Amino acid sequence: MSGTKVAVVGAGGRMGRAACAAVEAADDLELVGRFGRTDELGDLAGADVAVELTVPDASPATVAHCVGRGVHVVVGTSGWDEERLGRLRDQLEEAPGVGVLVAPNFAVGAVLMMELARRAAPFFESVEILEMHHPDKVDAPSGTAARTAELVAEARSHAGVPPAPDATARDPDGARGARLHGVPVHSVRLRGLVAHQEVLLGNPGEVLTLRHDSLERSSFMTGVLTGVRRVAEHPGLTVGLEHYLGLDA
Numbered sequence: 051m052s053g054t055k056v057a058v059v060g061a062g063g064r065m066g067r068a069a070c071a072a073v074e075a076a077d078d079l080e081l082v083g084r085f086g087r088t089d090e091l092g093d094l095a096g097a098d099v100a101v102e103l104t105v106p107d108a109s110p111a112t113v114a115h116c117v118g119r120g121v122h123v124v125v126g127t128s129g130w131d132e133e134r135l136g137r138l139r140d141q142l143e144e145a146p147g148v149g150v151l152v153a154p155n156f157a158v159g160a161v162l163m164m165e166l167a168r169r170a171a172p173f174f175e176s177v178e179i180l181e182m183h184h185p186d187k188v189d190a191p192s193g194t195a196a197r198t199a200e201l202v203a204e205a206r207s208h209a210g211v212p213p214a215p216d217a218t219a220r221d222p223d224g225a226r227g228a229r230l231h232g233v234p235v236h237s238v239r240l241r242g243l244v245a246h247q248e249v250l251l252g253n254p255g256e257v258l259t260l261r262h263d264s265l266e267r268s269s270f271m272t273g274v275l276t277g278v279r280r281v282a283e284h285p286g287l288t289v290g291l292e293h294y295l296g297l298d299a
């Protein structure tokens with residue numbers, strides 16, 4: 051069955067294998083290429099869309115190669131900070147019609163958790179993020195936690211919320227976690243876990259906990275396929291699957 055031609059880069063990895071299987075199972079998509087670390091990307095086997103699921107060190111060059119060949123890209127790899135996104139935006143200006151989706155998290159529940167955190171953040175004195183992943187993950191904090199911190203910080207700044215109270219005066223071992231956009235982020239790596247996050251929001255006398263659990267990688271596949279099907283309709287750079295789901299209204 052032919053349809054949108056899809057190549058998966060990072061095809062041998064945990065996510066890459068799941069993405070190949072999901073594309074193969076979809077009647078409207080055709081898996082034309084599986085690329086690993088040592089493969090020449092070339093013309094991406096004639097793909098219309100590449101799904102990029104590698105490692106943060108390799109992702110920018112891989113995506114740049116695809117865009118240079120006029121291939122739309124759905125990027126799941128973490129590590130896309132503002133500097134990397136800025137370089138990609140510049141490249142996309144020279145590639146009109148090419149779409150790139152950078153999705154910090156493809157799970158619908160995680161996208162909703164981030165959106166709910168953004169909305170709730172201005173109503174609470176304190177916000178902290180706890181992200182928990184399998185111990186084979188190479189980067190910390192997770193891309194999801196980084197994006198959540200950014201959204202939370204933007205919402206609080208826009209609403210004029212003061213910094214969260216914190217009397218800590220001595221923390222020689224960094225027990226208070228990393229600070230991303232001023233939001234404390236705590237990373238756990240534990241055998242048995244897949245991908246989990248809690249956003250803790252506190253006020254006097256109350257705590258709201260927003261929690262999402264990806265219990266298996268199938269949780270990401272609906273989002274991957276949505277990205278593949280829609281990326282050509284969104285030329286330029288889109289950050290976050292919410293923009294393809296109508297959640298940005």
Ligand SMILES: NC(=O)C1=CN([C@@H]2O[C@H](COP(=O)(O)OP(=O)(O)OC[C@H]3O[C@@H](n4cnc5c(N)ncnc54)[C@H](OP(=O)(O)O)[C@@H]3O)[C@@H](O)[C@H]2O)C=CC1
Nearest residue numbers: 060062063064065086087104108126127128153154155156
């Ligand atoms: N957005 C989302 O919803 C999700 C994002 N992720 C992210 O996706 C990425 C991949 O995760 P995961 O599958 O668990 O990781 P894995 O380590 O299982 O897979 C990464 C794969 O990329 C390959 N690779 C490394 N460099 C290159 C390269 N230059 N070209 C082609 N392939 C390359 C690796 O090959 P080799 O084995 O030879 O090194 C490996 O097969 C991570 O950044 C992770 O954070 C994960 C889950 C969900």
Ligand SMILES: O=C(O)C1=N[C@H](C(=O)O)C[C@H](O)C1
Nearest residue numbers: 128154155187192193194245
């Ligand atoms: O490496 C993972 O597993 C995951 N990576 C992404 C991230 O860094 O946020 C998405 C999800 O958390 C799983």
